[in-house]
Amino acid sequence: MSSLPRVVAVLFGQPGAGAFNQAGVEGLARAEALPVAIETLWEPVPARRTETIEAAAQRADLVIAHGGQGEQAVAAVAPAFPDVAFAVTQGRITGPNIAGFEVLQEQSAFLAGVLAGWWIAPGGVAAHLSGEPVPPGLRGRAGFAAGLAHANPGARFLTGFCGNQHDPELAGRWTAGQAAAGATLQFAMLDGGRAGAIAACKAAGMRAIGNVRDWTADDAVFLASAIADNGVAMVAAIKAFLANRFADRRIGLEAPEAVRLALAADVPADLAARLEVLRGAILSGAVRVPEEWAGEAWAPP
Structure with missing residues (x-):
């Protein structure tokens, strides 16, 4: 022994x-x-x-x-x-x-929300999807929502927890519903269910933002990935x-090997530079990433 x-x-x-x-x-x-x-x-x-x-x-x-x-x-x-x-x-x-x-997933999620806000049209629609509403998932959602509001105050935010991190069919159905409700970009915090969200994003012509690891290297549907290893x-x-x-x-973001926002090749250099400035502002404390969000949740009809 x-x-x-x-x-x-x-x-x-x-x-x-x-x-x-x-x-x-x-x-x-x-x-x-x-x-x-x-x-x-x-x-x-x-x-x-x-x-x-x-x-x-x-x-x-x-x-x-x-x-x-x-x-x-x-x-x-x-x-x-x-x-x-x-x-x-x-x-x-x-x-x-x-x-x-x-x-600190919420820190890279904030940057993802900022990018989403700059990417979609002013007053456009961005979505978030996860499985179980556990505290770290809620904090990640709060970070993304705050980043979206920071960059695009008039944007509409569709956010939902489908109840299961690992069900591709369920994730696909919720993603299709978000697209039908007008979303043009989705930030998904999923695990085994991600394949369903990816397929639905492609079918609807939506861009995706991943999390945990760098999904931009895998598929062109990904605009970015909010890495939190x-x-x-x-x-x-x-x-x-x-x-x-x-x-x-x-x-957090002070350790980029663990937490950072990875960008797809089609993200313009000026946006990447602006995101780097915001990263510095988060690290200095000039920008605070909230851990709570008090808006209205979304679910498919």
Whole structure:
């Protein structure tokens, strides 16, 4: 039996489905160079999240719940395992043995919203789509909405959470509905369901903005991608645990390897330069990226 500290990472979804979980898998692969023994568990069923986190805690020194959808399960389980450390990537719950390790998706999403506002017509329509309304997803939506309003105050914003990150048919149906309602660009924060959104964007002639990783290299439908590489948070959690500095950490635009806006080749250079100025303003504190949005949600008729 290994004497190395035992790390059990719980990922919510199916292997091979979606960029968010893939980024986490890649982060764990990089962490294999660290002096730990890593095990990965997959849990695709929301109703089983708590029991899966509990099973992980029974054999781990550090449990990592990958994604904000793990917050409730960790909050329920951690008090019963005071000698186990619990990390939630993209999470902000607190506790004596809980820490959140987060890449600030809302910062790159703000820049994505600004680009969207400059790209669509004055007073035009931009859309946002995600699956579960978990806190990091809500913050990402808030960032995009604020960026859109910053660049195009008269723009109409269609935003919805379809209920499932991993259902391509559902994502496609919602995307088609947003296009029918007038949207010409969509920012999608999806995982396994992204293929459906891409297909619907193409069918409607919409441009897309992705998230987590650089989608512009994959398909010309993407105008940009609001990168937030959560694999960096995976590695940060393990390093903090090993260093006995287990405390919340947030990583933003100051670390472009983790958080940045990637642009397609057809984004004009002057827009790219203006976005870089705004990036600097966010880092200096001159521009604040909000974490909440109080507008009206949209759903297909």
